[in-house]
Amino acid sequence: MLFTYNDITKDVVEKPDVCIIGSGAGGAVMADVLSGAGLDVVVLEEGGYYTKDRYSTYKPAIAMKILYRDYGATIAFGKNPIMLPLGRAVGGTTVINSGTCFRTPDNVLSDWAERYGVENASSKEMEPYFQQVEKTINVMPVSPQVLGKNGLIFKRGADALGMSNGMLMHNMINCHGCGRCAFGCPHDAKQAVHLNFIPSAIRNGARVYANARAEKITVESNRVTRIEGSIINEQTGNKLFKLTVSPKLLVLAAGSIYTPYILEKNNINLSPELGKNLTIHPAVRITAMFDEIIQGYKGVPQGSYVDAYSSEGIILEGIFVPPEIGLPILAPIGMKNKEIASLYDHLAAFGVMVSDKNSYGRVKVGVDGRPFITYHFDPYDFKKLVKGIAIASEIFFAAGAKTVNPAIYGIKEFTGPDDVAQLFTKKIGITSVEMMAFHPLGTARMGELKSHTVVNSFGKTHGLENLFISDGSIFPTSLGVNPQITIMSFSLRNAQYIVENKEKFLNHD
């Protein structure tokens, strides 16, 4: 059953085998596997339950208000504050992500084994999990019919320069190319987890509570014994009813920001590493003006990519947003804003994303009681970002752009490829670049090296007997690619581990 605040008329008391906090890529897979194995599962999701009927009525700015935390403006503070949009809905960030699917790179898996002692997670060992996840969410390449002109133009430029590029893999069925992946797919073509793993879990008997905020976690004798929280009115944010769950096992799957936050807030100090080592894949969007009409908002916004520099930790992926999301950032105030708005059909945009090699962040409980995120962007990684901006600019000019806006404060838009050299001759400070990030990972990293990790190779916390973590926070380092397949595959693997050892973790006498 799935319950929203509308369905609940009194305080909720549950005593399941397993309680899962969070229903995104990690929590949904856990819920499906554990309920499928006959365990009694309760899922708590702070966000609401939304369907395509509701998405199709939301304009993008409204979707950001409803489907994202803090209007999409969660911020990682540092020398340069970076916006870090997070989803908040049944299905978590998979509801509002781009839909891009990458397996965990082989070199990343080897690195985790070598440096953190992560066991049983080689490419070969992960293969069946990748396959099963990809089958369930229907991973396939974006078809040229729905790519849209924004992706085609960038491909044209990359081809002209001989740079390796291709269509991205997405979790989709019958995509119409509506350009709305990040605002809730109006056709349910994007196979977010609320369309597959969550319904399957519900068929298995799991009870999913939307609008259910977990607040207090009680630990007694080294075991989690109780979770208390509230059922929230989706419209007003007011607390309606109390929620008490007393599970035999707790799985935290609230994401790399909220998982360490809720633990710290409850003084559950599992490890000095908890909340540290945050990686986010800093990114920037480059725009270009063309004579031809592009209408970049038609088609899959993130349909193609350039991987010519992926070995350096630089990846270029499509990104295009509708005017109400794009214009506030890229156009100045006054008449110029209206001028660019009227030329929006001629704009193209592409994203540059870098892996965090030396950069790191931290999640703590802030003075206002909310998560406080800090991030140190290392100059070495920043150089990669600037190089990525240069590459994207050159690709746009090769594709026939009239001008390119590098999104760097103090640097005027480029009017030709020769201007790109400025990126390497002028001093560009970290605070000059308007950045975003989309993939928070790493705040409760896994491994057998206890001094450096928070959970073991299967997500079980080192400190507590019946607490697992199953989200992007367990990954010891940056992936360098979009993380949803990695999160789901590790959740699948770790859920099977729990099932195989259920007597050990669930029974406590």
Next chain:
Amino acid sequence: MAIKELKVFDQKLYKIVHAITDTIIPPGGAFDVDPNVVDPVQLFDNYIDSMSTLQLKAIKAVIYTIEYMPMATRLKRFTSMTPDQRLKYLQGWENSRIFSKRNIFLVIKMLVLMSFYSDDTVADAIHYHPECLIKD
């Protein structure tokens, strides 16, 4: 213009925010919308209505800062300036060498423009008609 259905701003704030929105998206230029049909202040107000009390306090504080900060150097409030002076003043925020000042203004600018360009009349005016590449 009559103040209609505001959820966040009172009359005093309405006047300041009106001066701000009129500077960010001035009348005329590449396209125009009837101010009797599209009120950017109301769109802005309605858009931020579900923000937390703390967030709304911060937004109001920035708006008051924009209004009263010029008193220190120009002996004038923002709302008392001419349209040209207002534009130069807000461009000062937008292009400030002080990173935090630039970013604080960016928040206001984003919220104003996100709500403004979400309006159907405005979308029509800029010929923005989103549709899927493959029709049902």
